[in-house]
Amino acid sequence: MKKIIIAIDGYSSTGKSTVAKQLARALGYVYVDTGAMYRAVTLFAMRNNFIGKDFFQKEKLVESLKDIQLHFHFNAERGFAEMYLNGENVENEIRTMEVSNFVSQVAAVPEVRKKQVQQQHELGKEKGIVMDGRDIGTVVFPNAELKLFMTASAETRAQRRFEELQQKGEKVTYDEVLENVKSRDQIDTSRKDSPLIQATDAIVIDNSKMSLDEQFSKILQLAQQAIKNA
Ligand code: DC
Numbered sequence: 001m002k003k004i005i006i007a008i009d010g011y012s013s014t015g016k017s018t019v020a021k022q023l024a025r026a027l028g029y030v031y032v033d034t035g036a037m038y039r040a041v042t043l044f045a046m047r048n049n050f051i052g053k054d055f056f057q058k059e060k061l062v063e064s065l066k067d068i069q070l071h072f073h074f075n076a077e078r079g080f081a082e083m084y085l086n087g088e089n090v091e092n093e094i095r096t097m098e099v100s101n102f103v104s105q106v107a108a109v110p111e112v113r114k115k116q117v118q119q120q121h122e123l124g125k126e127k128g129i130v131m132d133g134r135d136i137g138t139v140v141f142p143n144a145e146l147k148l149f150m151t152a153s154a155e156t157r158a159q160r161r162f163e164e165l166q167q168k169g170e171k172v173t174y175d176e177v178l179e180n181v182k183s184r185d186q187i188d189t190s191r192k193d194s195p196l197i198q199a200t201d202a203i204v205i206d207n208s209k210m211s212l213d214e215q216f217s218k219i220l221q222l223a224q225q226a227i228k229n230a
Contacts, residue, residue, distance in 0.1 A: 010150030
């Protein structure tokens with residue numbers, strides 16, 4: 001059967017990665033979380049003091065991009081590929097609120113994007129891939145056979161993210177999470193390079209009022225149809 005590229009874009013905390021993982025598993029495809037790549041670069045910038053509460057030394061980060069090696073390694077127990085930064089598993093560390101607070105600034109740097117997009121092209125060249133992010137259907141794979149654009153209200157997304165962070169034991173308030181969701185939306189949609197916009201040929205999935213099962217069966221159907229049509 002012909003393999004295709006499935007691009008899943010949308011706002012933060014719309015459950016893109018959950019559905020992308022489910023879909024990849026069902027189809028026997030590779031799942032690539034491009035947000036994890038931007039998060040790992042952000043963690044590198046934080047550790048090297050290139051970014052902090054009131055500063056961002058962009059030039060230093062750009063100069064150091066050559067020292068950043070990212071790769072995904074499949075963890076059979078967790079059922080998905082985890083993110084490695086220069087050989088170190090950073091899958092958990094990149095999900096903290098601190099990284100979330102800085103990632104949109106780092107992802108807005110054109111040199112950072114250029115390097116990540118090159119690696120994303122490489123990862124998708126054999127097709128058979130589900131890739132999620134913000135610019136997958138518009139910039140990375142504009143010819144993807146299936147493009148989905150996920151959305152939900154900021155309050156619904158903040159509530160989901162808040163519960164997730166609480167389960168992990170992070171001390172944050174709902175208001176802080178809502179603030180972070182709104183501020184990331186703002187930066188992601190207004191940046192000059194590859195802003196978050198819906199591709200004209202993307203199918204919109206608003207999951208504010210959809211259960212995970214409902215969402216998955218709808219998306220699986222769309223994927224099977226797209227594979228048939230390819
Ligand atoms: O999907 P996520 O929340 O893990 O993404 C983290 C940030 O990375 C998000 O605020 C925007 C950025 N990002 C991006 O600019 N382009 C992508 N393809 C994926 C993520």
